[in-house]
Amino acid sequence: MKVKLVLLCVLTLVFASTYNDPAGAQTTDALPSWNGGKTKQSIVSFVEKVTTTGSPDFVPPAERIATFDNDGTLWAEQPMYFQLFFALDRVKALAPKRPEWKGKEPFASLLKGDVKGAFAGGDKAILEIVMATHAGMTTEAFEKIVKDWVASAKHPKSGRLYTEMVYQPMIELLAYLRSQGFKTFIVSGGGVEFMRPWTERVYGIPPEQVVGSSIKTKFELRDGKPAIVRLPELNFIDDKAGKPVGINQYIGRRPIAAFGNSDGDLQMLQWTTAGAGARFALIVHHTDAEREWAYDRKSSVGRLDKALDEAKAKGWTVVDMKNDWKTVFTFEKK
Amino acid sequence: MKVKLVLLCVLTLVFASTYNDPAGAQTTDALPSWNGGKTKQSIVSFVEKVTTTGSPDFVPPAERIATFDNDGTLWAEQPMYFQLFFALDRVKALAPKRPEWKGKEPFASLLKGDVKGAFAGGDKAILEIVMATHAGMTTEAFEKIVKDWVASAKHPKSGRLYTEMVYQPMIELLAYLRSQGFKTFIVSGGGVEFMRPWTERVYGIPPEQVVGSSIKTKFELRDGKPAIVRLPELNFIDDKAGKPVGINQYIGRRPIAAFGNSDGDLQMLQWTTAGAGARFALIVHHTDAEREWAYDRKSSVGRLDKALDEAKAKGWTVVDMKNDWKTVFTFEKK
Numbered sequence: 001m002k003v004k005l006v007l008l009c010v011l012t013l014v015f016a017s018t019y020n021d022p023a024g025a026q027t028t029d030a031l032p033s034w035n036g037g038k039t040k041q042s043i044v045s046f047v048e049k050v051t052t053t054g055s056p057d058f059v060p061p062a063e064r065i066a067t068f069d070n071d072g073t074l075w076a077e078q079p080m081y082f083q084l085f086f087a088l089d090r091v092k093a094l095a096p097k098r099p100e101w102k103g104k105e106p107f108a109s110l111l112k113g114d115v116k117g118a119f120a121g122g123d124k125a126i127l128e129i130v131m132a133t134h135a136g137m138t139t140e141a142f143e144k145i146v147k148d149w150v151a152s153a154k155h156p157k158s159g160r161l162y163t164e165m166v167y168q169p170m171i172e173l174l175a176y177l178r179s180q181g182f183k184t185f186i187v188s189g190g191g192v193e194f195m196r197p198w199t200e201r202v203y204g205i206p207p208e209q210v211v212g213s214s215i216k217t218k219f220e221l222r223d224g225k226p227a228i229v230r231l232p233e234l235n236f237i238d239d240k241a242g243k244p245v246g247i248n249q250y251i252g253r254r255p256i257a258a259f260g261n262s263d264g265d266l267q268m269l270q271w272t273t274a275g276a277g278a279r280f281a282l283i284v285h286h287t288d289a290e291r292e293w294a295y296d297r298k299s300s301v302g303r304l305d306k307a308l309d310e311a312k313a314k315g316w317t318v319v320d321m322k323n324d325w326k327t328v329f330t331f332e333k334k
Numbered sequence: 335m336k337v338k339l340v341l342l343c344v345l346t347l348v349f350a351s352t353y354n355d356p357a358g359a360q361t362t363d364a365l366p367s368w369n370g371g372k373t374k375q376s377i378v379s380f381v382e383k384v385t386t387t388g389s390p391d392f393v394p395p396a397e398r399i400a401t402f403d404n405d406g407t408l409w410a411e412q413p414m415y416f417q418l419f420f421a422l423d424r425v426k427a428l429a430p431k432r433p434e435w436k437g438k439e440p441f442a443s444l445l446k447g448d449v450k451g452a453f454a455g456g457d458k459a460i461l462e463i464v465m466a467t468h469a470g471m472t473t474e475a476f477e478k479i480v481k482d483w484v485a486s487a488k489h490p491k492s493g494r495l496y497t498e499m500v501y502q503p504m505i506e507l508l509a510y511l512r513s514q515g516f517k518t519f520i521v522s523g524g525g526v527e528f529m530r531p532w533t534e535r536v537y538g539i540p541p542e543q544v545v546g547s548s549i550k551t552k553f554e555l556r557d558g559k560p561a562i563v564r565l566p567e568l569n570f571i572d573d574k575a576g577k578p579v580g581i582n583q584y585i586g587r588r589p590i591a592a593f594g595n596s597d598g599d600l601q602m603l604q605w606t607t608a609g610a611g612a613r614f615a616l617i618v619h620h621t622d623a624e625r626e627w628a629y630d631r632k633s634s635v636g637r638l639d640k641a642l643d644e645a646k647a648k649g650w651t652v653v654d655m656k657n658d659w660k661t662v663f664t665f666e667k668k
Binding site: 065185192193207208214217218220221226228241242245248249250251253274 | 559
């Protein structure tokens with residue numbers, strides 16, 4: 001009796017859902033902000049290949065690991081990495097308590113509004129700025145600072161929140177992959193604790209799936225209360241050859257698909273595609289000077305040179321932003 | 335019409351499922367290897383509290399992070415950490431190619447079967463053994479070595495595979511938590527790449543949810559083929575104060591429940607329970623000299639002293655293995 005009831009019910013539901021969809025097999029487009037063409041097709045073909053049971057390229061859900069660079073791949077990175085805007089805002093906010101900065105580079109130039117002058121000191125200057133603004137507090141205090149900043153700071157060109165300058169086509173791609181059983185990770189040169197406070201809300205990627213650069217931390221009891229304190233010492237740089245190292249260290253398996261936009265992602269793409277079975281590598285090429293920015297081989301931010309050559313040689317998918325993307329930023333949808 | 339059909343169907347399914355369960359609310363015991371009593375009750379009460387919608391202690395699924403120590407918490411650790419048995423077996427296997435070891439400590443003692451003599455050199459000796467056996471190969475080669483070892487090596491006392499010396503009550507607990515929306519992680523002082531090749535099969539915990547100690551690695555192209563090579567240099571020690579640091583670095587959020595068995599877990603339990611809202615801390619106390627081992631304050635392996643005092647002072651759950659566990663090892667079930 002029970003079996004019959006359940007069977008009847010299943011048939012009813014099947015009928016009800018078919019009734020609703022006159023075209024039968026027709027499905028909605030999971031990637032509406034992508035124009036049709038070979039780029040979009042390469043993504044869909046790969047996903048169908050690895051998710052079709054019985055296909056020679058089938059990959060079990062647990063192994064469907066996809067890694068995404070962040071700067072220039074999920075959100076914009078011009079005229080400079082957004083985390084640097086954060087650092088500069090922090091320098092300004094902290095300056096009243098650090099009067100000595102007025103006579104000390106790179107802070108003196110920064111406080112006079114001369115960003116170029118401040119960065120003349122190269123990596124050493126950047127490191128000093130990062131440590132002065134990212135270390136010395138507990139992880140909880142830093143999380144709050146980041147949350148407050150992303151909720152209020154505006155991009156100098158668009159006037160938008162930085163978290164609105166994320167790419168709508170990539171947001172759709174993340175959701176599409178997850179709907180197909182993929183686990184999506186960020187693997188970024190950016191600071192891991194700068195990203196974690198907002199990646200779940202903005203990208204649907206939880207903190208434990210964010211890999212990034214980090215400074216050292218220390219556990220201590222402060223008046224008997226446990227705290228993790230951020231130290232002014234580099235721990236790990238998750239860029240270039242550091243990306244596969246970070247993937248191995250944090251995720252512990254090789255991705256089957258990887259997404260980047262610059263030479264900083266080259267080794268991640270190499271590592272991903274060198275695995276056995278079907279693999280997918282995609283590079284976002286910034287070709288849209290009107291809606292976004294156009295830059296590649298000669299840009300100081302997000303340089304795309306060697307990876308572009310290798311993409312062509314190896315047949316990786318290269319997104320031509322201008323032609324492949326119907327919409328660029330999520331704020332255009334509003 | 336369609337709405338009515340669906341409604342009828344839902345009612346049918348509800349009826350069918352109730353019909354199958356005459357007791358109505360009765361559910362099966364998710365923890366059959368745990369004896370009834372306050373220990374088991376404390377686990378179930380906590381889980382019900384944080385998973386009941388509308389409860390003041392409700393925690394959204396994304397934040398239901400539970401971290402487990404491995405040695406002595408999920409599998410046994412006597413008469414010494416199982417990873418040391420692995421290292422010793424590797425020394426024996428590699429010895430023919432390393433004739434110089436015959437005249438060099440700690441290897442000389444080891445090869446004569448004098449484990450105690452080898453370890454007389456303390457941490458330095460252990461580090462030398464670990465580096466000689468865990469570094470110098472690619473991550474893929476190491477994974478194969480570990481898989482081969484766990485598939486064949488036997489524990490000297492039980493004669494069982496090491497992966498059969500896992501605790502049946504803890505396996506049930508892991509599955510129970512996952513069935514209630516928890517994400518389960520290992521946070522162990524053991525080597526992360528020593529655990530990852532088998533934790534998914536044995537514990538249902540995938541590689542990306544294993545946090546552990548690690549050595550440094552390097553990405554390189556070997557004849558054009560990407561490889562990650564293991565270097566003889568410590569990267570991170572995930573023990574004691576390193577556990578909250580590792581949790582923050584790899585997981586990026588504070589667990590709401592943590593499970594350990596020794597002073598090496600104390601800081602993880604402190605960090606976990608110091609968070610806001612309902613928290614749970616559990617210590618496995620090895621009290622069963624017959625079925626397993628009985629040890630605590632004076633053991634050189636898995637010493638439980640300060641953490642036992644703090645557990646009592648703070649009301650953490652302490653498992654009395656002898657009385658709380660109906661079954662100890664999974665192999666007893668067979």
